[in-house]
Amino acid sequence: MNRELRQALAKIEDAPRGKAIAAFFDFDGTLIDGYSAAAYFTSRLRSGEMGARELFDTLRLARRGPLTDAEFADLIGKGVRDWAGESEDEMRALWQRLFVEKIGSLMFPEAWHLVRAHQRCGHTVVIASSATPYQIEPLAREYDIAHVLATRPRVRNGRLTGSIVGAPLWGDGKAAAVRSFAEKHDIALDQSFAYANGDEDRAFLGVTGRPAAINPKPLLLRHAQDQHWPVLHFDPRRRAPPRAVARTVGAYGAMGLTFLAGLGLARFTGNQRRAVDFIAATSSDAALAILGIDVEVRGEEHLWAHRPCVFIVNHQSKFDMYLMMYLVRRGFTGVAKAEAANTPGFKTFLKMADMAFVERGHSNQAIEALSQAVERLQRGLCVAIAPEGTRSYSPRIGAFKKGAFHMAHQARVPVVPVVFRNTGEVMGRNDQMMRAGTVQVAVLPPVQVVHWKVKDFGANVEAVRQDMIATLENWPT
Numbered sequence: 015m016n017r018e019l020r021q022a023l024a025k026i027e028d029a030p031r032g033k034a035i036a037a038f039f040d041f042d043g044t045l046i047d048g049y050s051a052a053a054y055f056t057s058r059l060r061s062g063e064m065g066a067r068e069l070f071d072t073l074r075l076a077r078r079g080p081l082t083d084a085e086f087a088d089l090i091g092k093g094v095r096d097w098a099g100e101s102e103d104e105m106r107a108l109w110q111r112l113f114v115e116k117i118g119s120l121m122f123p124e125a126w127h128l129v130r131a132h133q134r135c136g137h138t139v140v141i142a143s144s145a146t147p148y149q150i151e152p153l154a155r156e157y158d159i160a161h162v163l164a165t166r167p168r169v170r171n172g173r174l175t176g177s178i179v180g181a182p183l184w185g186d187g188k189a190a191a192v193r194s195f196a197e198k199h200d201i202a203l204d205q206s207f208a209y210a211n212g213d214e215d216r217a218f219l220g221v222t223g224r225p226a227a228i229n230p231k232p233l234l235l236r237h238a239q240d241q242h243w244p245v246l247h248f249d250p251r252r253r254a255p256p257r258a259v260a261r262t263v264g265a266y267g268a269m270g271l272t273f274l275a276g277l278g279l280a281r282f283t284g285n286q287r288r289a290v291d292f293i294a295a296t297s298s299d300a301a302l303a304i305l306g307i308d309v310e311v312r313g314e315e316h317l318w319a320h321r322p323c324v325f326i327v328n329h330q331s332k333f334d335m336y337l338m339m340y341l342v343r344r345g346f347t348g349v350a351k352a353e354a355a356n357t358p359g360f361k362t363f364l365k366m367a368d369m370a371f372v373e374r375g376h377s378n379q380a381i382e383a384l385s386q387a388v389e390r391l392q393r394g395l396c397v398a399i400a401p402e403g404t405r406s407y408s409p410r411i412g413a414f415k416k417g418a419f420h421m422a423h424q425a426r427v428p429v430v431p432v433v434f435r436n437t438g439e440v441m442g443r444n445d446q447m448m449r450a451g452t453v454q455v456a457v458l459p460p461v462q463v464v465h466w467k468v469k470d471f472g473a474n475v476e477a478v479r480q481d482m483i484a485t486l487e488n489w490p491t
Contacts, residue, residue, distance in 0.1 A: 185218075226245070313457035
């Protein structure tokens, strides 16, 4: 977390609390890196619905900036006209798919910190954007943001007509929408916050008493400097910096060499478990050192004092597995999705480590994987699992599945919650590259599940989840 962001978070903490204070966030370029519309145009190009020339002309106009109100109305009009005849459900399904495939991985972790700081203070958080609500809603759900001000397509009889309602929320139009929202919701604009990156957002930012420019474009940067507005710089998410690419390649190379050494150790000694432990500890040590990743651990004693156990972790990226290898080091296995068993170069290690594989949508196979994990626990191995069942787009901890707790209950071992902080900044949900940084880990005291009653199981699982959420929100010092 850089100095600019720490200062911005401190200003939020020092501000008045309550819903009369609002925080207005631009979307494209502020909450995400780049333009969400680019994912839509690229999808149309790949499916043959859009020619390369049309894509080039559209992106050239979008990037030329600053656009006049009329130019932007024409630009967004092109997209909305393409949607004529589509239902709102179809549009929401389209943009949810694009969020999963591309847009979610563009979210700025720094912006998430700002949003959560405002939410902790009870502020009214609003996304105000010239984009359509369909583009914004998936991120708003992920961040638990209830209010969205957007350019709204006209809908008649449940289907889009190809036109928009009123003027786009661009330039003065966005500023007017914020004023209208503030009047309707009794917002004190002079004490409220606004965040944006575009040259056209000068009027929008100027509506509030606490504006900040995020990765500002040239005209906005000059204006922010003239007005003495804070300027924040977020690390790009569309592509990793060259140093991160080089370090990632080096880390994978080191892990590969360690794996080969571990295979040799297994053949020489005939002790496969010893080889797995060697690979887990040595490869993770080497990888984190090459990547420039520091790990701060609180409650480290709980990693060792309650074995065998089930370690549960909040899950945001593939990096979480390497981090668990670094933390747990020996005597453990895990539960992973079935497709992980087909990962080139890694599947052999997973099978050597006695991993149990779960195939989504196959309940009988899931029961078999649960039985395998219980057998590993009874043999004295620990089992690591992410009870959310999938990687999240943000640090928000999703709903828990109960399988991890059932296996601990059957094996009569405790559950040890492990909370990861900042892992998404090192490696996002769909990233292939890892970045340098500091990752923080809090290992919580064990949860004894052996005496849980069937009728209380769901409530007890949720209580563990809430403890992990509280730890993430109020990090132990």
